[in-house]
Amino acid sequence: MNTYEWNALDGRGRREALARPEQRGDARLTAAVEEVVAAVRERGWDGLSAVAQQIDGWEPCPVEVAPVAAVARRTLAPEQLAAIELAVRNIRTFHEASRPPDIAVETAPGLLVRKVWRPIDRVGLYVPGGATPLFSTLLMLAIPARTAGVGEIVTVTPPRSDGSLSPLVALAAELCGIEAIWTVGGAQAVAALAFGAGPIPKVDKICGPGNAWVAEAKRLVASMAGGPAIDMPAGPSELMVIADADADAARVAADLLSQAEHDAAAQVLLVTPSEALAGRVLAEVDERLPRLPRAAIARASLEQGRVVLTADLAEAVEVANVYAPEHLSLAVADAEAFVPLVRNAGAVFAGGAAAETFGDYLGGSSHVLPTDGAARAWSGVGVYTFLKAMSVLSVSPEAARRISAPAALLARLEALEAHALAADARLERV
Ligand SMILES: NC(=O)c1ccc[n+]([C@@H]2O[C@H](COP(=O)([O-])OP(=O)(O)OC[C@H]3O[C@@H](n4cnc5c(N)ncnc54)[C@H](O)[C@@H]3O)[C@@H](O)[C@H]2O)c1
Ligand SMILES: N[C@H](CO)Cc1c[nH]c[nH+]1
Ligand SMILES: [Zn+2]
Numbered sequence: 001m002n003t004y005e006w007n008a009l010d011g012r013g014r015r016e017a018l019a020r021p022e023q024r025g026d027a028r029l030t031a032a033v034e035e036v037v038a039a040v041r042e043r044g045w046d047g048l049s050a051v052a053q054q055i056d057g058w059e060p061c062p063v064e065v066a067p068v069a070a071v072a073r074r075t076l077a078p079e080q081l082a083a084i085e086l087a088v089r090n091i092r093t094f095h096e097a098s099r100p101p102d103i104a105v106e107t108a109p110g111l112l113v114r115k116v117w118r119p120i121d122r123v124g125l126y127v128p129g130g131a132t133p134l135f136s137t138l139l140m141l142a143i144p145a146r147t148a149g150v151g152e153i154v155t156v157t158p159p160r161s162d163g164s165l166s167p168l169v170a171l172a173a174e175l176c177g178i179e180a181i182w183t184v185g186g187a188q189a190v191a192a193l194a195f196g197a198g199p200i201p202k203v204d205k206i207c208g209p210g211n212a213w214v215a216e217a218k219r220l221v222a223s224m225a226g227g228p229a230i231d232m233p234a235g236p237s238e239l240m241v242i243a244d245a246d247a248d249a250a251r252v253a254a255d256l257l258s259q260a261e262h263d264a265a266a267q268v269l270l271v272t273p274s275e276a277l278a279g280r281v282l283a284e285v286d287e288r289l290p291r292l293p294r295a296a297i298a299r300a301s302l303e304q305g306r307v308v309l310t311a312d313l314a315e316a317v318e319v320a321n322v323y324a325p326e327h328l329s330l331a332v333a334d335a336e337a338f339v340p341l342v343r344n345a346g347a348v349f350a351g352g353a354a355a356e357t358f359g360d361y362l363g364g365s366s367h368v369l370p371t372d373g374a375a376r377a378w379s380g381v382g383v384y385t386f387l388k389a390m391s392v393l394s395v396s397p398e399a400a401r402r403i404s405a406p407a408a409l410l411a412r413l414e415a416l417e418a419h420a421l422a423a424d425a426r427l428e429r430v
Helices: 011-017 027-056 065-075 078-097 135-148 167-175 186-195 212-223 249-260 275-291 295-302 313-323 356-361 397-413 417-428
Strands: 002-005 062-064 103-108 111-119 122-126 152-157 180-183 205-207 238-243 267-272 306-309 327-331 347-350 387-395
Touching (some): 027 186, 027 212, 078 135, 078 167, 122 135, 122 186, 135 152, 135 167, 186 205, 205 212, 238 249, 238 313, 249 267, 249 275, 249 327, 249 356, 267 295, 327 356, 387 397, 397 417
Parallel strands (some): 002 306, 122 152, 122 205, 238 327, 267 306, 327 347
Antiparallel strands (some): 062 180, 103 111, 111 387
């Protein structure tokens, strides 16, 4: 992890200090994704099947969830099953409470404006599974989608190396009422959901995170004519920890490593006014790293890691607002006092006890969150991700008489005579 002193950097130095890993914006990756998407869009199932076999070794297959989930139920220890059920309960509780209410406002007597929410008809869920099947991500997507009342959910995940579906992903699906999953991943799965391929139907919106190929494919298909909506840019994981001089270095190091182990293109950053704390954290990271099963991935990620030294904690929060991390941990005394200062982050973990891992699994809010600075303008997945709002206008005859004249005046100020006449028509027969 390179160390930077924020106040010694000019504008360019600061941009470099907070630059995302290069793999994410790699032009070769973009070109490869374009090729995959074109193959699926132009050749449908044949294109999809060919690309999937070439990249992952298997033809996409619709797998019935129940028999595979039964394997998980047979092999999991009771406490493992109970942990999954606890996660489901917490996630469901949070999302049920966050369903946005319809509202009705009488903006003037007899002039009623409602905002009503409707679920999206058909949604595609991408469950990552290249390095390891992220069954927790299925929960984080499917529970809010079900809570919103989505009509049809099409789920995809990469095949395991033997072509099969992970029993844990199947179990998570079963707990969310999903009956089948397509074993196809990467950019080709995103393209299939975007434009349809054989029996895989085109969806209205693609949700879910993934590696750089998946994130780039989502960005690309959403920009194409007739392409779907997407939840957000959600690529390789990011964690920024803001720590004060008294933070627990072992915990901070553990948190940084927890996200570094996701992907060589994941990025972790420590921002602190205390050089001594930074030194202790780096020593802890060095000590713990070799013992991790995924040390090679974490080590590659840490090469893109950063330590940023600031004048004080308020400046550290400003650095976070510039970087807009997916996850922001506030490992500081009185973390709550700093929460109001945070403007740009996908999720905030307030205080040393709030391990980022808790949010990944069972805090309750979705761990599907914006990366690459998208937290400046996007939110993480929630029930609202799977809904859209319509307005409904109702007008009493008396209100129509009152508002016709001003409406017609406004229309004529815009030189739109037909609009004005439509307003005038409400004056005539009420
Ligand atoms: N932002 C979030 O909310 C969030 C949440 C969970 C996970 N994640 C991220 O999801 C990612 C999961 O990554 P993963 O790789 O394990 O699974 P993945 O499912 O995202 O990607 C695996 C697929 O990528 C494709 N692929 C891999 N290498 C390729 C290559 N060289 N050329 C073409 N295609 C290739 C393959 O089709 C493979 O099946 C990690 O980066 C993790 O940090 C992000
Ligand atoms: N930290 C990831 C989001 O960036 C989510 C996850 C899934 N499993 C473990 N972690
Ligand atoms: Zn994680």
